Amino acid sequence: MSVLALKLSLPRRMPSVIPGFGPTLGFTLAYLSLIVLLPLAALVIKAAGTTLEQWGAILSDSRVLSALGLSFGGALAAALINTVFGLLVAWVLVRYPFPGRRLVDAVIDLPFALPTAVAGIALTALYAPNGWLGRLLEPLGVKVAFTPLGVVVAMVFIGLPFVVRTVEPVLHDVDLELEEAAASLGAGRVQTFLRVILPAILPSLLTGFSLALARAVGEYGSVIFIAGNLPGVSEIAPLLIVTKLEQYDYVGATAIATVMLGISFTLLLAVNLLQKWRRARMGG
């Protein structure tokens, strides 16, 4: 009798499909350490051997600064462009059935699958002064290939699927009834979009933005073909790192890499904090 009472008073463990919290957390941490944290730690340790003077020299180098500026500035611009137009593409794909929709849907993923060098060569051929589009833009005074603008174009190309694919499923779940409710309450189209639909998809839009941003910051292959890589003008930070490595300047390369790591981490953290703030405001 007392045994039964004791048994009943014990809190029951909820049975779970995946074996216990202990083993799974342990595995997760070990895996993350091996795949992500260890290489990054090696980078930081390597950079820690750099003296203050060396840091100062590297970070005051105008070529390094402009490369970092182009990498992050270009990536931010590209991510913003992708956020706007990615939303538009996702909207059209979700809301309107039209002939060839499946085909368009498949085309979205091409930048994912294409080797980045191929994308770079194709874009360069298109935007070079004698290319199909370059030839038309040249008389207008717009130069794309071998300029910072070219860098942004390549970054937009590779980042688009991230926004479309994160927004699409969420947009799909936005009930048409919400729009009807807004209309019955007297809201116009713009008001309905800004006050009802946009807030509902904002989290996914932010996630898509940060993914596109991260991808653009890390992009190398497609950018170096179209950029022309003029030091101080159209040279991106990852290329500068490679250049420095080829010159056996390991200290310089690690220093730039560490700075990139720091900025990227800060940016992603900022986006996450923004999401958290938004969630707190919405009450879950």
Add this chain to the structure above:
Amino acid sequence: MIEVEHISKRFGSFAALDQVSLKVAQGKLVALLGPSGSGKTTLLRILAGLEQPDEGRVRLGGVDATGLGTRDRKVGFVFQHYALFRHMTVAENIAFGLKVRKGADRPPVAAINQKVHSLLELVQLEGLAGRYPSQLSGGQRQRVALARALAVEPRLLLLDEPFGALDAQVRKDLRRWLRHLHDEMGLTGVFVTHDQEEALEVADEVVVMNKGRIEQIGTPAEIYDSPATPFVYRFLGSVNALPCRVAGGQAQVGGLHIGEGRADGPGTAFIRPHDVEVLELSPDLPQARVSQVVVLGPVVRAELELAGGITVEAELSREAKDRLGLRRGLEVSVFLRKARVFVGENV
């Protein structure tokens, strides 16, 4: 005053509404009742301007509103699944319709707050202004949706299966509450339901729909007591539908005379279970054998087998059951208080 004239609406090859005409008087609460696919929701959406009819006119307050969009109709619409804005608090949801007004039409902030406050009081959710919809129960959400629709002071309130997603007890409370609210505010209202009890309890007038047509319009009592068609008989309440023959104006079921028919031929006799009176065995009345007795709370349902193997369901009180000593196999007499005969095949 709402007037609907000869409305038709097709979705592909499916006729959702077929020449439907309807008038709703000012201040009445009307139920559109029917099975799924009967066109009741389509009719409601056409009234709201969420759907445009292929043919026919809609007049609201004497003015033709046929081509008008939802925005310009000044109707309040309450959705079955509430359609609350998840990223807004209860108060923000209710204020939405006032906040989106432009220029001089938009009331000052203090007036909006005042309005929200009084609406929250009306729907009895005073303390929950700052909550988000995800933190509310189903019944509370539905009341927020109602307050939001009322905030714009619509001339017509439309409700699509307003209590369909709620559990039985909440549903019961909420529909009584809606009835009181309607009596207080005197608003014209139309609601869609497939629940006959809901329609009969809440509405001033019930419109029974089937296959895109209106079968009958009437007060709940009229609809229940004198159904106009076999469909209404079958759809409202339980009924015995007995195949019969009409000859010389007299309907016969298995040799038993049950009522009058207008024309001769095969037909169906409809008898409500509570119109089947079970009596002690008497030589003057038709006999039956009790084949099943089920006690359902205050009432007792009995299955009676008439001569010729025809089964009739009867509903009687607990007292009547005890008095008769009703049990399976007992021989009793049956008196049909009221029967209605429809002549024709497949009615």
